[in-house]
Amino acid sequence: MELGVGIIGFGFMGRAHTYGLINIPLYYHPVPFRVKHISVCRRSAEGRAAAEQMGYYRKVVADYRELIDDPEIDVICVATPNRFHREHLIAAIQAGKHIYCDKPAVASLEDAREVEAVMQACNYRGKTQMVLHNRFMPAIMRAKQLVEEGFLGRVFQYRAAYLHASNIDPNKPRNWKSSKELGGGGSLVDLGSHIIDLMQFLLGDIASIHATTETFIAERADAGTGERVPVDTDDLALMQARHVSGAVGTIEATKFATGICDEIRFEIHGASGAIRFNLMNPNWLEVYDVREASAPIGGMRGFKRIECVQQYGAPASGFPAPKVSIGWIRAHLHCMYSFLEAVALDREPSPSLRDGLRLQRVLEAAYRSAESGKTVDVGA
Numbered sequence: 001m002e003l004g005v006g007i008i009g010f011g012f013m014g015r016a017h018t019y020g021l022i023n024i025p026l027y028y029h030p031v032p033f034r035v036k037h038i039s040v041c042r043r044s045a046e047g048r049a050a051a052e053q054m055g056y057y058r059k060v061v062a063d064y065r066e067l068i069d070d071p072e073i074d075v076i077c078v079a080t081p082n083r084f085h086r087e088h089l090i091a092a093i094q095a096g097k098h099i100y101c102d103k104p105a106v107a108s109l110e111d112a113r114e115v116e117a118v119m120q121a122c123n124y125r126g127k128t129q130m131v132l133h134n135r136f137m138p139a140i141m142r143a144k145q146l147v148e149e150g151f152l153g154r155v156f157q158y159r160a161a162y163l164h165a166s167n168i169d170p171n172k173p174r175n176w177k178s179s180k181e182l183g184g185g186g187s188l189v190d191l192g193s194h195i196i197d198l199m200q201f202l203l204g205d206i207a208s209i210h211a212t213t214e215t216f217i218a219e220r221a222d223a224g225t226g227e228r229v230p231v232d233t234d235d236l237a238l239m240q241a242r243h244v245s246g247a248v249g250t251i252e253a254t255k256f257a258t259g260i261c262d263e264i265r266f267e268i269h270g271a272s273g274a275i276r277f278n279l280m281n282p283n284w285l286e287v288y289d290v291r292e293a294s295a296p297i298g299g300m301r302g303f304k305r306i307e308c309v310q311q312y313g314a315p316a317s318g319f320p321a322p323k324v325s326i327g328w329i330r331a332h333l334h335c336m337y338s339f340l341e342a343v344a345l346d347r348e349p350s351p352s353l354r355d356g357l358r359l360q361r362v363l364e365a366a367y368r369s370a371e372s373g374k375t376v377d378v379g380a
Contacts, residue, residue: 033341151273161251162253
């Protein structure tokens with residue numbers, strides 16, 4: 001199958017998607033599809049000039065409708081600020097395009113409901129996937145296998161966090177990710193969407209949530225005008241979650257974790273074992289098995305490291321080698337490959353846009369809880 005791809009947005013994530021599309025043939029063989037061309041939309045003249053200079057793109061346009069209306073484009077990648085996702089998703093759905101969408105799916109629960117209504121009204125049959133790429137780290141994939149195999153037994157509790165230090169500088173300008181109008185929220189939306197998704201991926205849906213949010217720096221200079229403006233998004237979100245399964249856990253999302261680079265960490269405790277992971281040491285999944293002998297003198301019981309590294313298996317081509325240390329972009333590439341493979345083989349991708357819209361309900365419930373001070377049911 002040959003696929004034409006249009007990327008709406010040419011910021012950080014537009015470049016990441018371009019990397020994946022160009023390099024899939026190096027990393028996978030055989031591949032049941034071929035990306036025949038890539039087009040990109042960027043509103044600013046400077047952005048279009050930068051894209052054209054790269055030389056990768058069939059065409060570079062200012063109006064995303066040119067990508068939506070192009071019969072040679074089969075897949076739309078939505079890589080714009082969250083506020084614009086609703087508009088871009090609805091246009092792509094109505095045009096019958098396959099959709100690859102950055103998280104979160106949209107900027108609000110109202111937007112999510114509108115997108116769901118359009119999908120239903122159009123009887124939409126395209127393939128969709130959310131760019132929740134952390135699911136596609138081998139260590140996370142192995143953790144999922146262990147949970148499904150019953151390694152943990154009954155899961156009691158967990159603690160999970162996504163930590164950044166990117167907002168600690170009071171002189172950092174306010175960008176779209178710290179604007180409620182453009183982003184829909186702050187750290188909870190930007191980082192929390194990833195860690196909440198991972199906990200639901202591993203342990204099933206969250207039934208209820210209790211949240212507290214904080215904004216530590218209340219005013220910043222606007223990135224465009226330099227004018228001092230209020231910050232109306234959260235720098236920190238602390239949550240207590242209860243899953244449908246009965247498991248309970250704490251979830252933290254913050255951009256004020258001084259000394260941290262890009263750290264997802266979790267530890268899950270069950271009746272039969274435990275697992276833990278840290279994104280800054282991504283080659284390993286640590287596991288603890290209660291069934292190991294504890295004698296003599298501790299026996300063989302204790303946390304052990306599984307060397308997950310880049311062991312993706314076929315059709316990974318062996319480039320890079322399975323034992324070469326893994327990085328952030330590799331998980332993005334596997335996320336993209338998994339989506340396009342599903343399109344080519346007529347399978348249902350995961351996590352789908354509908355999964356992303358369900359995740360929006362958890363984010364909304366967390367914000368409602370933070371406002372009310374009460375535990376909020378996530379609902380259907």
